[in-house]
Ligand SMILES: Nc1ncnc2c1ncn2[C@@H]1O[C@H](COP(=O)(O)OP(=O)(O)OP(=O)(O)O)[C@@H](O)[C@H]1O
């Protein structure tokens with residue numbers, strides 16, 4: 001995950017929305033942590049399961065790490081001002097399916113599947129922004145699939 005996180009961090013634009021799909025313990029937080037720590041090695045990255053969103057400001061970048069597992073209502077997200085985060089930085093969303101109807105569409109999706117001790121990560125682009133990241137990632141994997 002660390003090397004994929006580093007590869008992703010190197011090619012992500014400053015504004016992008018990424019949805020991370022995968023069952024409990026698939027490695028969504030682990031991948032987000034790897035991306036954020038590629039920007040700032042010593043940055044602590046906690047799972048925002050209870051806070052819903054954890055904002056980071058690293059150099060000129062704004063990064064918003066969402067976990068909607070305990071998502072209750074759109075009002076709750078409005079209350080914490082989360083709606084304004086989309087389009088304003090790198091938004092990484094765990095459990096996006098729980099926010100269906102509220103969330104804007106994603107540029108890029110990561111689907112993480114558990115394979116014993118390793119993880120298969122499949123990338124899917126939904127917009128030109130996501131497609132540009134996929135094109136850049138070809139140097140890492142030509143198949144849109146990574147194993148970590
Ligand atoms: N190759 C691997 N990549 C990532 N995690 C791995 C790998 N092998 C084992 N693990 C373990 O799998 C777990 C992944 O946990 P993580 O919190 O990242 O999952 P998650 O998808 O965010 O789960 P949740 O839905 O609960 O938020 C960790 O305990 C990690 O040590």
Ligand SMILES: [Mg+2]
Pocket residue numbers: 028029030047067094
């Ligand atoms: Mg998690």
